[in-house]
Amino acid sequence: MRVEELLKHGLPEKAVRVLRGAGIDELYPPQEMAVLAGLLDLRRSFVVSVPTAAGKTLIAELLMVRSLLDRGGKCLYVVPLRALAWEKYEDFKKYEVLGLRCALTTGDYDSRDTWLSNYDIIVTTSEKADSLLRHGSEALRDVNVLVADEVHLINDPHRGPTLEVTIARLMHTTPGLLILALSATIQNAEEIASWLGAELVAMDWRPVELREGVYCDGSIFFSDSRLQEVERICGNDVVNLALEVVPQGGQSLVFVNTRRSAEKLALDVAKEARGFLGEGEEEERLKALAAQVLEVLAEPTEICRKLSRALKGGAAFHHAGLEAGQRRLIEDAFKDNLVKVIAATPTLAAGVNLPARRVVIRDYTRYEANLGRVAIPVLEYKQQAGRAGRPSYDEYGEAVLVAKSYDERSRLLDNYVLAEPEAISSKLAVEAALRTHVLATVAMGYADSFYALMEFFSRTFFAHQQDAHTLESHLRRILDFLLDEGMCGERNGELFATPFGRRVSELYLDPVSAVILRDGLYAAQHKDTDTFSYLHLLASVPEIGGLYLRKGDFETYEDMVRRYEDRLLVEIPDRLTEYWRYEEFLSEIKTASFYADWIEERSEDFIHKKYNLGPGDIRTRVDLADWVLYAAYEIGRLLRLGKARELVEVRRRVRHGVKEELLELVSLRGVGRVRARRLYSKGYRTLRDLREASVEAIAGVKGIGPKTAESIKRQLREKGF
Ligand SMILES: Nc1ncnc2c1ncn2[C@@H]1O[C@H](COP(=O)(O)OP(=O)(O)OP(=O)(O)O)[C@@H](O)[C@H]1O
Ligand SMILES: [Mg+2]
Missing domain, CATH: 1.10.3380.30 (Sec63 N-terminal domain-like fold)
Structure with missing residues (x-):
C-alpha cells in the first residue's frame, strides 16, 4: 500500500507529506494489514504481534497522528527502557511540523510533571507512567491512546507487573481508551488480545531477510542447511565471526553474558582489527572518539581506559557498568559505521535500531540467583537475533549462535533457531510487585473494599490467566500486611489508605x-x-x-x-x-x-x-x-x-x-567531586574564596580550564556573589 492511500483511511494530506519526507513511500505488509483491519477508524484496540524490524513503531505513529489530529487528547507511548524511550522520542519529533508536540519523561518518581499538559505525545517507561498515575497527573487524564511497546515485557518478573497494572489502571479510568500493544512474536498473542478486548494483527514477515544459523568448527550451518565457511583471522572463533563482515562494510554485534566477557572480547577484537579498519581519516576519528570517552568522567577509571583502548581498534563493549553518556557515544559511533564491532550484555537487545549485519550470540546461558546457569528463553534469543538486518541499514542480516560440538550445534538449531517463542505469563503474583500495586490501588481511591480491590485486579492479565481463588488469597494476605503496618485502615466496612500509606504510594516505595x-x-x-x-x-x-x-x-x-x-x-x-x-x-x-x-x-x-x-x-x-x-x-x-x-x-x-567540606563547592554546575577537591586543595574552599579569585587563577587549577572557570564565575554572579 502506498502511503497516499492512507488519505482514504482518514490520515490528512499533511501527515502523509511528513511520512514521505521521512522516506516512507510504501507501507510494510503488517502495517497495511493493521490499517485494513481498521486501526485508523479509532474504534478498536489492537495487538500487533510481528517479527523484529517489521516496523511496529510506524503502526503506532499512524494511530497516534490520526487520533491527535482527528479528536485531540493525548497519546501515551510506554517502553521498557530509557534508551529506547530516547530513540522513540527522536523518531516522533518529525511530527512537530503538524503542531504535535512530543515529550520525554523518565526518572523522578515523586512528581506530577505538570509541564506534560502542553504536550500531545508522551514517551515514557512503565515505572514513570505508574508513578504519574499515582500522583494524579492531569496530563494522563487526557490520554485516549495508549501504546504499549514490547508488551511481552509483561513476562519479566521485575518489570512486568508494573506494565500490566499500568495498562489495567488506564483501562479502568479511561472509558473508550484505545490500546495498541506491540509485541514480538509470541505464542499467546491471542490471549493478550482477549485480555485487552483487542483485535489481533499477526504476520510472519520481515522487511530484511534474517538468516539464522549456528557456528561450529569453522563454519556456520544455516537453517536452510547451507554451510558457510568463516574466514580464519586468528585463533578466536568469535573474533573471526565478528570481523569477517567488516571488509564488506558490515558491522557486528556480539552478545555475551557477563560484563567481563564483553570487555575482554572487545579488546580481543581490537587487537586483530588492524587490517580491517580504514586508514587515515577513520583512524583519526577513532582516536578522537577514544579520547572523548575518557572525558566523560572528570577522573577516568580502568573501565574507561579499557573502552578507550578498544575504540582505537574500532571495537567497543556495552554494558550497564558504563556511564549513560559513554553508552550513547558508542551507539552513535556504531550507527555512523565508525565502531565496527560491539560486544554487549543483553541489555542492548530490546527494540533498538542498530546497523548490525551480523549478530553473534556467543552465550545462550546466563547466571541467575538461586537457579545457577540457565538457558535463555527463545523469546530472548529472537530479540537478540532480531538486532541483525535492520531495514535502514542492511540488505540482509545474519544471526549466529556458537556451538562447541556438532551435538551442541543440532541442539541449538532445534532449541532456538527452529523453535517457537514461548507463551508469556503474568508475573503479578511476585510478592513485592503485588504489595506496591495493592497499596497504590487503595491510595488512589480505586478500591474502597476488598470486593472493589478484587474487581480492579480482575482486569489484570494475571486474573485473565489465573482463577479467582488464587487472586483472592494473594490479595487477602497483602491487604492484611498493609492493615497491620498502618498503611491502610478500615472504618465501617470501608477500606482506605492512611496518610502514611498514601505518601508511601506516591513515593513509589515498596x-x-x-x-x-x-x-x-x-x-x-x-x-x-x-x-x-x-x-x-x-x-x-x-x-x-x-x-x-x-x-x-x-x-x-x-x-x-x-x-x-x-x-x-x-x-x-x-x-x-x-x-x-x-x-x-x-x-x-x-x-x-x-x-x-x-x-x-x-x-x-x-x-x-x-x-x-x-x-x-x-x-x-x-x-x-x-x-x-x-x-x-x-x-x-x-x-x-x-x-x-x-x-x-x-x-x-x-x-x-563528597565529604561535608565540599558541599558548598559542588553546588556549582560543572563542579563534581574531583574538581571540587582540586579547587579545595588549592585553597578555594568556599564560594566566597572563588569570588575573590580571578578567572585565570581558577582556570589554572588542574582539570578546570577556562570554560569551566568562566561558568563558575557566571554562576557566582547569578547567585549574587
Ligand atoms: N514502511 C516503511 N518504509 C521504510 N522503512 C520503514 C517502514 N516502516 C518502518 N521502517 C523502518 O524500519 C526500521 C525498523 O522499524 P521498527 O523499529 O519500528 O521495528 P520493530 O518492529 O519495532 O522491531 P523490534 O521488534 O526490534 O522493536 C526503522 O528504521 C523504520 O524507520
Ligand atoms: Mg520496536
Whole structure:
C-alpha cells in the first residue's frame, strides 16, 4: 500500500507529506494489514504481534497522528527502557511540523510533571507512567491512546507487573481508551488480545531477510542447511565471526553474558582489527572518539581506559557498568559505521535500531540467583537475533549462535533457531510487585473494599490467566500486611489508605521498604547515630539491597559490624538461627560500606576494585540512594521524627560523593567531586574564596580550564556573589 492511500483511511494530506519526507513511500505488509483491519477508524484496540524490524513503531505513529489530529487528547507511548524511550522520542519529533508536540519523561518518581499538559505525545517507561498515575497527573487524564511497546515485557518478573497494572489502571479510568500493544512474536498473542478486548494483527514477515544459523568448527550451518565457511583471522572463533563482515562494510554485534566477557572480547577484537579498519581519516576519528570517552568522567577509571583502548581498534563493549553518556557515544559511533564491532550484555537487545549485519550470540546461558546457569528463553534469543538486518541499514542480516560440538550445534538449531517463542505469563503474583500495586490501588481511591480491590485486579492479565481463588488469597494476605503496618485502615466496612500509606504510594516505595525506613527512624530517635547508621538503613531496603559477598568479605564486614553495632538502626539477625538473613545483612553492610567510601571521596578506580562497580553502576546506585533517602526524609517529616533532618546532609553527600567540606563547592554546575577537591586543595574552599579569585587563577587549577572557570564565575554572579 502506498502511503497516499492512507488519505482514504482518514490520515490528512499533511501527515502523509511528513511520512514521505521521512522516506516512507510504501507501507510494510503488517502495517497495511493493521490499517485494513481498521486501526485508523479509532474504534478498536489492537495487538500487533510481528517479527523484529517489521516496523511496529510506524503502526503506532499512524494511530497516534490520526487520533491527535482527528479528536485531540493525548497519546501515551510506554517502553521498557530509557534508551529506547530516547530513540522513540527522536523518531516522533518529525511530527512537530503538524503542531504535535512530543515529550520525554523518565526518572523522578515523586512528581506530577505538570509541564506534560502542553504536550500531545508522551514517551515514557512503565515505572514513570505508574508513578504519574499515582500522583494524579492531569496530563494522563487526557490520554485516549495508549501504546504499549514490547508488551511481552509483561513476562519479566521485575518489570512486568508494573506494565500490566499500568495498562489495567488506564483501562479502568479511561472509558473508550484505545490500546495498541506491540509485541514480538509470541505464542499467546491471542490471549493478550482477549485480555485487552483487542483485535489481533499477526504476520510472519520481515522487511530484511534474517538468516539464522549456528557456528561450529569453522563454519556456520544455516537453517536452510547451507554451510558457510568463516574466514580464519586468528585463533578466536568469535573474533573471526565478528570481523569477517567488516571488509564488506558490515558491522557486528556480539552478545555475551557477563560484563567481563564483553570487555575482554572487545579488546580481543581490537587487537586483530588492524587490517580491517580504514586508514587515515577513520583512524583519526577513532582516536578522537577514544579520547572523548575518557572525558566523560572528570577522573577516568580502568573501565574507561579499557573502552578507550578498544575504540582505537574500532571495537567497543556495552554494558550497564558504563556511564549513560559513554553508552550513547558508542551507539552513535556504531550507527555512523565508525565502531565496527560491539560486544554487549543483553541489555542492548530490546527494540533498538542498530546497523548490525551480523549478530553473534556467543552465550545462550546466563547466571541467575538461586537457579545457577540457565538457558535463555527463545523469546530472548529472537530479540537478540532480531538486532541483525535492520531495514535502514542492511540488505540482509545474519544471526549466529556458537556451538562447541556438532551435538551442541543440532541442539541449538532445534532449541532456538527452529523453535517457537514461548507463551508469556503474568508475573503479578511476585510478592513485592503485588504489595506496591495493592497499596497504590487503595491510595488512589480505586478500591474502597476488598470486593472493589478484587474487581480492579480482575482486569489484570494475571486474573485473565489465573482463577479467582488464587487472586483472592494473594490479595487477602497483602491487604492484611498493609492493615497491620498502618498503611491502610478500615472504618465501617470501608477500606482506605492512611496518610502514611498514601505518601508511601506516591513515593513509589515498596511498602516493606517503608516499614524498614519508618522503624529505623523511630529507632534513631533514641540512639547515637552517625552517617553510617543512615547509609546502612538505606542499604537495608529491598530496592537497594546487598552487594555480592566475595571470599574474605565475611571477616571484613563482620569486623565492620562490630565497629558500628551500637549505631545500627536495624536489628542484627542471629548468626546461628537465621543464617540466611545474616548473610544478607552482611551484604547490606557491604553496600553501606560502598556508600561510605563514596562519600569519603575514594576514587572510582578504588571502588571498582573493592566492590566491582563500574561508573554506570555507581551512578545507578547513587540515583537509587538519592531517591530512597529522600523518601526516608519525607516519611520522617510526615511522622514528625525530628532526627530525619540528619538525612538531608547525608543525601547531599551521597548525591555528590563528597565529604561535608565540599558541599558548598559542588553546588556549582560543572563542579563534581574531583574538581571540587582540586579547587579545595588549592585553597578555594568556599564560594566566597572563588569570588575573590580571578578567572585565570581558577582556570589554572588542574582539570578546570577556562570554560569551566568562566561558568563558575557566571554562576557566582547569578547567585549574587
Ligand atoms: N514502511 C516503511 N518504509 C521504510 N522503512 C520503514 C517502514 N516502516 C518502518 N521502517 C523502518 O524500519 C526500521 C525498523 O522499524 P521498527 O523499529 O519500528 O521495528 P520493530 O518492529 O519495532 O522491531 P523490534 O521488534 O526490534 O522493536 C526503522 O528504521 C523504520 O524507520
Ligand atoms: Mg520496536
